[in-house]
Amino acid sequence: MNKSILLSAQNLSSIGGSEMYHYELARELNLKGYNVYLYQYNSIIHDIYFFNKIKEFCKDIFLREIPADFRPDLILTSQPNPTLYILSKYRNTNIPILSVIHSEIRSEDPIIDSRINGYIAIRPTIQEMLIEKYKLNNVHLIYNPIDLSRFNNTISKKTKYRPIALFVGEVLDNIRIRPATDFANTYIDKQYEIHFVSKSRFYEYDSNYIKFHDPHFNIEYLLSMADITGGIVSGRTQWESIAMGIPHVNYWIDITGNITDIELIKPGDISIDLFDSKQVVNHVLKVFKELL
Numbered sequence: 001m002n003k004s005i006l007l008s009a010q011n012l013s014s015i016g017g018s019e020m021y022h023y024e025l026a027r028e029l030n031l032k033g034y035n036v037y038l039y040q041y042n043s044i045i046h047d048i049y050f051f052n053k054i055k056e057f058c059k060d061i062f063l064r065e066i067p068a069d070f071r072p073d074l075i076l077t078s079q080p081n082p083t084l085y086i087l088s089k090y091r092n093t094n095i096p097i098l099s100v101i102h103s104e105i106r107s108e109d110p111i112i113d114s115r116i117n118g119y120i121a122i123r124p125t126i127q128e129m130l131i132e133k134y135k136l137n138n139v140h141l142i143y144n145p146i147d148l149s150r151f152n153n154t155i156s157k158k159t160k161y162r163p164i165a166l167f168v169g170e171v172l173d174n175i176r177i178r179p180a181t182d183f184a185n186t187y188i189d190k191q192y193e194i195h196f197v198s199k200s201r202f203y204e205y206d207s208n209y210i211k212f213h214d215p216h217f218n219i220e221y222l223l224s225m226a227d228i229t230g231g232i233v234s235g236r237t238q239w240e241s242i243a244m245g246i247p248h249v250n251y252w253i254d255i256t257g258n259i260t261d262i263e264l265i266k267p268g269d270i271s272i273d274l275f276d277s278k279q280v281v282n283h284v285l286k287v288f289k290e291l292l
Helices: 015-031 048-055 079-089 126-131 177-189 236-243 277-291
Strands: 006-009 034-038 061-064 073-076 097-103 118-121 139-141 163-168 195-198 212-213 226-231 248-253 261-263
Touching: 006 015, 006 079, 015 048, 015 073, 015 277, 034 079, 048 061, 061 163, 073 079, 073 277, 079 097, 079 177, 097 277, 118 126, 118 277, 126 139, 163 177, 177 195, 177 226, 177 248, 226 236, 236 248
Parallel strands: 006 034, 006 073, 034 061, 073 097, 097 118, 118 139, 163 195, 163 226, 195 212, 226 248
Antiparallel strands: 248 261
8 A cells, every 4th residue: 555645834835945845745756656645734725726736746635624534654744833733633643753944044943842753954054053053963954856857958048138137036025135136236237137036026126127927836937048046045946047057146144134145056066966856755755764
C-alpha cells in the first residue's frame, strides 16, 4: 500500500514562496507514488487557479480542520499556527513529524516541541539561526525545490528595445519596499526597463520605465524576458533565475526591512542540482526513513 504524507501550512492557495514550496513537494511526491494530503490552516482560498493546480497532485485538501479519523504515515508541517494544530491533533501518536522553516525574517520562529522529530531549513542562514539561536541539533539543510523542466536556459529570449530588470515580490510589503526601491533606482539609472511581479504598485515612477504584473503561476515566461532579476533573502526567484542562466541581485535585510547587504549571484556560483525538486524530495524522504 502506498504511504500517505500530510503537508500542512498557513496558506496553500495563493502564489508565494511557501505555497510554491508545497506545490513542488506535492507534485514530486505524487510522481513517486505517495498519497499526498494538504492541510491549510487558513480557510480562505485566495487563488482558485493555483488551488486547482496543487489539487491535481493531492488525494484531498483539508481547510481549517482535519477529519478526526485521518491518520497519515508522515507529516511535514510549516509555520507556527499549523504546526501547533498538528501537534495538538497527533501528539499521542508515533507519526514522524518534520517542521520546515522558510524564513529567518518574520513569522517563522520554530515551534520547539519534543514531538517534532526534526527541522528542515531551506537555506544556510536559517540553519545557522536554528542551531545558534535555538540550540537545535536535528536541523537538516534542504533547499527550495525547483522544477528544472520549467526553469532552465532552453526557453528562448524575446527581442527587446531595452534590457529588462525583473523584481519578484510585493513592493509595498514593509520588508521589500526598500530593496524594491533600490532595485528600481539602480536599474533605471542603467537604462533598464523595470518589471515588478506584485499586486501592490509604485506610482512615483514614469510608466515608460516601470511595468507591473500580477503574481501568476507561469513565472518562467516573465523570467525569460529578463536580463537580471532581484529579490530578498535568497528566495526561490534567485534559484529559478540561476537555473535559467540569469544573474540575480539578492538583497539581505534585517527584520525591519533595512538592507544589510547586496549580493550579485551569477549562474554557476552554486550547483542548481541542489534545488532540483527530485533531489529535494529524495532528501526529505531520506530524513523520514532515518526516523522510522
